[in-house]
Amino acid sequence: xxLFACATAGFGLRVKVELxxxxxxxxxxxxxxxxxxxxxxxxxxxxxxxxGAGKSTLVKILSGFITRDSGVILLDGRxxxxxxxxxxxxxxxxxxxxxxLDFPPLxxxxxxxxGSPSTPPILNPRAAEREFRRWCARFNFDIDPHAQVGDLTxxxxxxxxxxxxxxxxxxxxxxxxxxxGISASQKTLLFQTxxxxxxxxxxxxxxxxxxxxxxxLCDRVxxxxxxxxxxELDLRPLHAGAQQASSHHPEIAARIVExxxxxxxxMPTKPPTRRDEVVLSIEGLVLRSDRLEIRVDQLSLHRGEVxxxxxxxxxxxxxxxxxxxxxxxxxxxSIHIAGHNLTHRPYADFLRAGVxxxxxxxxxxxxxxxxxxxxxxxxxxxxxxxxxxxxxxxAEAERAIAAFNIRGRPDTYVERxxxxxxxxxxxxxxPAPLSVLVMEHPTRGLDIESTLxxxxxxxxxxxxxTAILFASSDLDEIVQYSDRVIVFxxxxxxxxxxVAELDVELLGQMIGGRF
Amino acid sequence: MDxxxxxxxxxxxxxxxxxxxxxxxxxTLTERAGVINLSAEGTVMLGAMVGFVVxxxxxxxxxxxxxxAAVGMLVALIVAYGAITLRQSQIAIGFxxxxxxxxxxxxxxxxxxxxxxxxxxxxxxxPILEAxxxxxxxxxxxxxxxxxxxxxxxxxxxxxFYRTRAGLTLRAIGEQPAAAFVRGHNVVALRYLYxxxxxxxxxxxxxxxxxxxxxxxxxxxxxxxxxIALAIVIFGGWNPLRxxxxxxxxGILQSLASVAQSSIQDVPTQVFTVAPFILMILxxxxxxxxxLDRLLGYLPxxxxxxxxxxxxxxxxxxxxRPFEQD
Ligand SMILES: Nc1ncnc2c1ncn2[C@@H]1O[C@H](COP(=O)(O)OP(=O)(O)OP(=O)(O)O)[C@@H](O)[C@H]1O
Ligand SMILES: [Mg+2]
Numbered sequence: 001x002x003l004f005a006c007a008t009a010g011f012g013l014r015v016k017v018e019l020x021x022x023x024x025x026x027x028x029x030x031x032x033x034x035x036x037x038x039x040x041x042x043x044x045x046x047x048x049x050x051x052g053a054g055k056s057t058l059v060k061i062l063s064g065f066i067t068r069d070s071g072v073i074l075l076d077g078r079x080x081x082x083x084x085x086x087x088x089x090x091x092x093x094x095x096x097x098x099x100x101l102d103f104p105p106l107x108x109x110x111x112x113x114x115g116s117p118s119t120p121p122i123l124n125p126r127a128a129e130r131e132f133r134r135w136c137a138r139f140n141f142d143i144d145p146h147a148q149v150g151d152l153t154x155x156x157x158x159x160x161x162x163x164x165x166x167x168x169x170x171x172x173x174x175x176x177x178x179x180x181g182i183s184a185s186q187k188t189l190l191f192q193t194x195x196x197x198x199x200x201x202x203x204x205x206x207x208x209x210x211x212x213x214x215x216x217l218c219d220r221v222x223x224x225x226x227x228x229x230x231x232e233l234d235l236r237p238l239h240a241g242a243q244q245a246s247s248h249h250p251e252i253a254a255r256i257v258e259x260x261x262x263x264x265x266x267m268p269t270k271p272p273t274r275r276d277e278v279v280l281s282i283e284g285l286v287l288r289s290d291r292l293e294i295r296v297d298q299l300s301l302h303r304g305e306v307x308x309x310x311x312x313x314x315x316x317x318x319x320x321x322x323x324x325x326x327x328x329x330x331x332x333x334s335i336h337i338a339g340h341n342l343t344h345r346p347y348a349d350f351l352r353a354g355v356x357x358x359x360x361x362x363x364x365x366x367x368x369x370x371x372x373x374x375x376x377x378x379x380x381x382x383x384x385x386x387x388x389x390x391x392x393x394x395a396e397a398e399r400a401i402a403a404f405n406i407r408g409r410p411d412t413y414v415e416r417x418x419x420x421x422x423x424x425x426x427x428x429x430x431p432a433p434l435s436v437l438v439m440e441h442p443t444r445g446l447d448i449e450s451t452l453x454x455x456x457x458x459x460x461x462x463x464x465x466t467a468i469l470f471a472s473s474d475l476d477e478i479v480q481y482s483d484r485v486i487v488f489x490x491x492x493x494x495x496x497x498x499v500a501e502l503d504v505e506l507l508g509q510m511i512g513g514r515f
Numbered sequence: 516m517d518x519x520x521x522x523x524x525x526x527x528x529x530x531x532x533x534x535x536x537x538x539x540x541x542x543t544l545t546e547r548a549g550v551i552n553l554s555a556e557g558t559v560m561l562g563a564m565v566g567f568v569v570x571x572x573x574x575x576x577x578x579x580x581x582x583x584a585a586v587g588m589l590v591a592l593i594v595a596y597g598a599i600t601l602r603q604s605q606i607a608i609g610f611x612x613x614x615x616x617x618x619x620x621x622x623x624x625x626x627x628x629x630x631x632x633x634x635x636x637x638x639x640x641x642p643i644l645e646a647x648x649x650x651x652x653x654x655x656x657x658x659x660x661x662x663x664x665x666x667x668x669x670x671x672x673x674x675x676f677y678r679t680r681a682g683l684t685l686r687a688i689g690e691q692p693a694a695a696f697v698r699g700h701n702v703v704a705l706r707y708l709y710x711x712x713x714x715x716x717x718x719x720x721x722x723x724x725x726x727x728x729x730x731x732x733x734x735x736x737x738x739x740x741x742x743i744a745l746a747i748v749i750f751g752g753w754n755p756l757r758x759x760x761x762x763x764x765x766g767i768l769q770s771l772a773s774v775a776q777s778s779i780q781d782v783p784t785q786v787f788t789v790a791p792f793i794l795m796i797l798x799x800x801x802x803x804x805x806x807l808d809r810l811l812g813y814l815p816x817x818x819x820x821x822x823x824x825x826x827x828x829x830x831x832x833x834x835x836r837p838f839e840q841d
Contacts, residue, residue, distance in 0.1 A: 063697070065696075065697060084696075084699075085696055085697045085698070085699050086699035086700075086701075089698075089699050095697070097697070101691065101693055101694040101697050102691065102694050103686075103687055103690045103691050103694055104690070104691070104832070105690055105829065105832065106686070106687070106690070110683060113680070113683060114683050114684065114687045114695075114698060115698040119680050119683075120680065121679060121680050121681070122678060122679055122680070123677075123678050123679060123680060123683065
């Protein structure tokens with residue numbers, strides 16, 4: 001312990017982190033293949049790459065969550081022996097995981113105490129609360145210490161984790177896709193905080209899929225591809241030159257995309273819709289859950305139309321989407337699909353009418369963890385025959401894998417697929433003629449290529465006449481692909497606004513409640 | 516029934532429920548760490564048998580308790596190894612052990628059936644506290660050291676869970692082991708530790724029957740108590756105070772049944788032995804049904820939050836699931 005105490009003291013503030021020749025295999029998958037990376041003290045280092053490139057694996061190795069097969073980790077030139085998160089914490093390395101790793105049923109203060117080394121053997125919640133409030137005040141975080149963690153937004157849980165890690169005295173902070181699911185203002189606050197921490201001398205590793213985030217924040221960026229380092233770029237010149245907000249550099253973006261995927265990518269474009277035939281119509285809908293009540297007076301969805309739903313997470317979007325899909329009975333109002341009144345009818349009737357719901361939580365609601373891709377295919381076909389025709393199911397699964405470019409085999413368990421490939425599998429399983437497709441965060445956590453690919457598929461569906469209703473926290477995505485947009489804000493719902501009258505800025509204001 | 520009679524019934528209920536309190540708290544500790552020790556029924560019975568046999572041969576009740584604790588730990592070790600290290604189904608392992616240990620107790624304990632053996636010596640009322648009106652005669656004139664020990668255990672465990680750092684860690688590993696792991700805790704070691712301690716307590720519960728509250732040994736001496744302990748832990752929402760309350764409620768049902776048995780002659784006695792079990796399950800169903808939540812939904816936010824937390828019956832989120840590091 002004495003040795004480690006010195007180690008922590010020695011790695012006081014400015015730590016240069018070097019990873020050298022890291023290898024990690026998961027069975028046949030070579031997730032990290034001779035990866036080397038250097039993060040200078042006081043800088044923010046971006047880590048980009050396609051889904052399954054091995055980014056999470058690399059940072060989990062640095063934070064001790066998984067053990068490497070071989071390779072060396074150097075901190076300020078001295079080898080560090082990191083075999084567990086406890087080791088990493090002693091070296092001052094802390095990580096914010098891709099999925100929040102905290103304790104939802106406990107309160108905020110309890111969460112803080114559970115991870116803080118200064119917690120005494122007999123708990124002192126008052127002192128912990130004071131300390132917690134001090135940290136929050138330092139970074140302008142506003143979290144109720146007595147709230148239950150499960151009730152917080154993703155952004156607040158992230159802030160709680162950052163506070164916990166800083167209270168632990170970390171000098172190296174790793175963030176794995178921290179900007180998915182948080183609001184625009186939370187993102188601004190996060191970026192300010194990270195900048196400030198870097199200026200204090202901490203080394204920060206920022207894993208992301210969003211080019212614009214990396215461009216706005218990072219000093220350097222490393223691109224990974226299929227387990228290897230594809231290249232590294234210095235982004236500092238770009239911050240030094242233009243100091244204006246939202247400095248977008250198409251040439252740099254193009255180079256990064258080239259490094260990530262080995263080729264340039266084309267944006268799919270959404271042709272305008274004719275708006276003739278109404279497929280989904282809603283009148284005076286009132287929906288209630290134990291937390292909120294929302295009213296949607298009138299909404300008609302036309303054949304081939306895309307309507308995007310913007311708003312802070314948890315403003316009732318999910319309630320609304322599930323109601324449209326027939327999974328949640330409305331308290332009042334009516335839902336018509338293709339002219340038939342389906343209000344309060346069973347879900348099976350909605351399915352028969354060609355309505356399909358794709359939830360955000362792929363592994364909890366969309367796919368069944370523990371089953372393989374071909375078993376999912378068999379499940380979709382069930383009801384027709386008692387016995388499963390194995391050969392046919394396998395052939396069908398192989399067709400789906402080829403058509404949707406899924407990186408997996410028919411007998412791969414879905415939970416072993418990367419996020420992008422899970423989403424591809426979900427899309428592959430959708431029935432063919434559909435009148436309404438209801439989606440929640442269709443591209444959350446997907447890399448740029450998969451995102452574009454998913455939208456290509458969706459637009460193709462639209463051209464066959466499917467109407468799409470989707471919720472997303474990515475405003476660019478909403479503006480890019482929607483015909484009309486609805487905004488949910490604090491229990492209120494805006495009418496559908498044609499996208500031509502909107503831009504990201506205006507949308508941000510409306511989410512803040514101005515409409 | 517006058518108040519003096521009522522007081523006697525309640526005091527008896529506390530006495531009868533004491534072994535159950537030990538078993539329930541042991542199971543609570545284990546389950547809070549995320550492991551289900553479904554073998555409780557067998558462990559209690561084996562603990563009763565081993566406790567009696569050891570006490571009889573060594574002429575020391577305390578060594579009997581030690582033996583029962585050791586055997587409880589041994590069974591828990593099998594559960595822990597299968598559940599934590601081999602990552603097999605905790606339900607299957609526990610269930611098989613429950614059956615196996617019950618039968619083993621009958622087989623090994625056969626020579627000791629219905630013979631006299633040592634019992635825990637009586638204790639004195641606790642001075643000062645016994646003078647408190649109502650509570651004094653109810654809790655502190657019990658005349659049994661194990662009853663007093665159970666009070667210490669209940670309060671101590673509650674304090675440990677909610678007021679100490681180690682208790683917070685315990686709750687954490689049962690809720691979200693991966694999150695506890697990234698905070699630097701050794702989830703596997705802690706789960707082993709709490710499963711073993713919990714197992715020892717369940718074993719002690721058995722010895723509490725055979726050496727004190729239901730002194731002696733016979734075939735299936737403690738039948739049903741292990742299962743009811745598992746149910747009471749759920750009823751108690753994994754909170755030591757409420758779990759103890761559940762055990763006492765069962766004790767009350769039992770003493771009411773024995774009162775009824777002596778006053779109503781023409782009903783078979785088996786009805787009164789079985790009735791508390793059935794009533795307890797009924798209570799369990801009523802309290803865990805969703806109507807409580809719905810009722811609370813009408814309250815304003817602040818009292819609702821507090822009440823929800825007090826009445827929360829959600830199990831530890833990772834209960835029964837193995838922890839995979841990679
Ligand atoms: N526990 C595991 N068992 C087996 N394979 C795994 C495991 N974790 C990751 N992999 C595989 O290792 C590869 C790299 O995964 P990793 O999670 O590091 O990718 P990533 O770059 O973080 O992707 P994403 O952007 O989707 O988060 C993938 O092919 C993945 O399927
Ligand atoms: Mg990842």
